[in-house]
Amino acid sequence: MKRRIVMSMLAGVTLLASTLLGARPAPAAQLPEVPAEFGTDWHDPLTAAPPVTEPSGKSCQVTVAEAQFRDFTPYKGTYTPPDGCGDRWSKVVLRMDGKVKGRQYDRLGHLQVGGVEVFRTSTPEPSPDGIEWSVEKDVTRYSDTFRRSQDVEMLIGNVVDDTYTGVIDVKVTLTFYAGRPAAGTPDRVLTLRDGTLTTPRNSERIVAEVYATGSGGGCEEFWYLSAPEPAPYSCKAAGGPYREVQVEVDGQLAGIAAPFPHVWTGGWSNPFLWYVTPGPRAFDVKPIEYDLTPFAGLLSDGRPHRVEVSVVGVPEGQSGWSAPVNVLVRQDAKSAHVTGGLTAHKVGDLADSSTYTPGSEHRVITEGGHRLTVAGYVDTSHGRVTTTVRRSLANSSAHRWTDGENLDALDATWTDDQSVTVDGRGPARTTRTQRTYTMDGSITIGADDRLRTVLTLGDRAGVVTTEGGRRTAWSWLDDTVEGDAAWTLNVPRDQRHAVGTTSERYRLFGSGGSRGPGGSGGAGGCYDRSLTSVQGVLTEDRRGC
Numbered sequence: 448m449k450r451r452i453v454m455s456m457l458a459g460v461t462l463l464a465s466t467l468l469g470a471r472p473a474p475a476a477q478l479p480e481v482p483a484e485f486g487t488d489w490h491d492p493l494t495a496a497p498p499v500t501e502p503s504g505k506s507c508q509v510t511v512a513e514a515q516f517r518d519f520t521p522y523k524g525t526y527t528p529p530d531g532c533g534d535r536w537s538k539v540v541l542r543m544d545g546k547v548k549g550r551q552y553d554r555l556g557h558l559q560v561g562g563v564e565v566f567r568t569s570t571p572e573p574s575p576d577g578i579e580w581s582v583e584k585d586v587t588r589y590s591d592t593f594r595r596s597q598d599v600e601m602l603i604g605n606v607v608d609d610t611y612t613g614v615i616d617v618k619v620t621l622t623f624y625a626g627r628p629a630a631g632t633p634d635r636v637l638t639l640r641d642g643t644l645t646t647p648r649n650s651e652r653i654v655a656e657v658y659a660t661g662s663g664g665g666c667e668e669f670w671y672l673s674a675p676e677p678a679p680y681s682c683k684a685a686g687g688p689y690r691e692v693q694v695e696v697d698g699q700l701a702g703i704a705a706p707f708p709h710v711w712t713g714g715w716s717n718p719f720l721w722y723v724t725p726g727p728r729a730f731d732v733k734p735i736e737y738d739l740t741p742f743a744g745l746l747s748d749g750r751p752h753r754v755e756v757s758v759v760g761v762p763e764g765q766s767g768w769s770a771p772v773n774v775l776v777r778q779d780a781k782s783a784h785v786t787g788g789l790t791a792h793k794v795g796d797l798a799d800s801s802t803y804t805p806g807s808e809h810r811v812i813t814e815g816g817h818r819l820t821v822a823g824y825v826d827t828s829h830g831r832v833t834t835t836v837r838r839s840l841a842n843s844s845a846h847r848w849t850d851g852e853n854l855d856a857l858d859a860t861w862t863d864d865q866s867v868t869v870d871g872r873g874p875a876r877t878t879r880t881q882r883t884y885t886m887d888g889s890i891t892i893g894a895d896d897r898l899r900t901v902l903t904l905g906d907r908a909g910v911v912t913t914e915g916g917r918r919t920a921w922s923w924l925d926d927t928v929e930g931d932a933a934w935t936l937n938v939p940r941d942q943r944h945a946v947g948t949t950s951e952r953y954r955l956f957g958s959g960g961s962r963g964p965g966g967s968g969g970a971g972g973c974y975d976r977s978l979t980s981v982q983g984v985l986t987e988d989r990r991g992c
Contacts (some may be wrong), residue, residue, distance in 0.1 A: 488576035489983025495953035507532035537626030548577030551613025556603030567732035633775035643751035652777035656734035667767025687801025689815035702737030723980035727906035741823030744787020787825035832871035856889035874915030922957035
């Protein structure tokens, strides 16, 4: 089937950050020369996201993996903790450096240390002359895993033959910064064993994270475009495009979330959009987080409990989703065993409606959503602590296309709102996270076989923390990527006459030096960077704040 691309438009910003978001960075000093069309080389891939901040003081570096991926054989090795930086660290930073040359598709990859998924990524498509790129990630949350020698497995599944010549060459390191661990760093990092979880008997906070990706080259890679019967579209799903990633504990719904609508660097028939700047999260796939603390009293009984992940809307028997699970645990250091129970469990009705309307332009209108409230308590050494988690999901989309799919367009928005209230000794603390993902765009193929894609993708999140009703911290993230690219189909590569402009603006603001969703931030709680590339040449790199 044809690979497509879609575009997204961010809705308005919240009042909280509207003033900050209005300021543009200072203009760049000079523009480089831009060719009339793409050539055989272009700027190395990069994103506008902030680098991971590095603490001062002593650091130690360990190489975790170094491999060349030609097929689907995983790299296997052994991780050894660093020598000379102790076993308690203020920060741990993962860095992957990659290079590839020739011709190759985008590929999805993962890295596991001791069975814990610490990194998931996709690769850029190379130029004939070759590219290099790097990705950084704060992995301090996995410190418990890094304190012991562990087996390492890394895989970036690839195919190399006479046509697809690109061998993906990567090196992954961990840099450890000696110092006191940051508040909130998990005491234990666990994985499922045969679908079950056994937590320490003194677990007082439990968070599951799921690296959920629709991928693998089938229609679930483009799940947001799937159409119900009897719509004449190349990707079908009986219920339409609504997807929801659910977590169950012992058969009881424990968490719901909207999956992020990833766009990989193949770009749905238009890789020219992504050669320099990828879509949001393409290089650093972020896990979905589920606060399972209301179930801590149940899970801390020393017995194995079944934990299952499922994706609502996937046609029965159809593959295409990967959803590995890590479980992060905070323990009560002064108690050998905490007790507790579930006090509230309210599941709203699942709304999922896709309506097909035939015509010269076929249309599918989708509306979906779900609500879940769960509350529970644990009796700890510092008193009874009650946690209430409320989560609300919504999705609306309008998909239209013509016969032959020479026009294919989507306008979609997903919202995922969560509040977590912790009430124990002292004033109640509530953290509310509002996530919005947007995709708005079209692909057209003209009579001259000229394919054009125009799109905008948005990833936005706001976080506000209150204590006793008073706001104590806030952050706002807005990552927008937009582009317009065209090339000629059914001709040799040197006759495609490809042109394209892609830009990204990444803004992150917060109270003081606060960190927004994803753990990175700019100095003083302000970060603002814009990138633009034209025909593979970087023409803008501007920084604000």
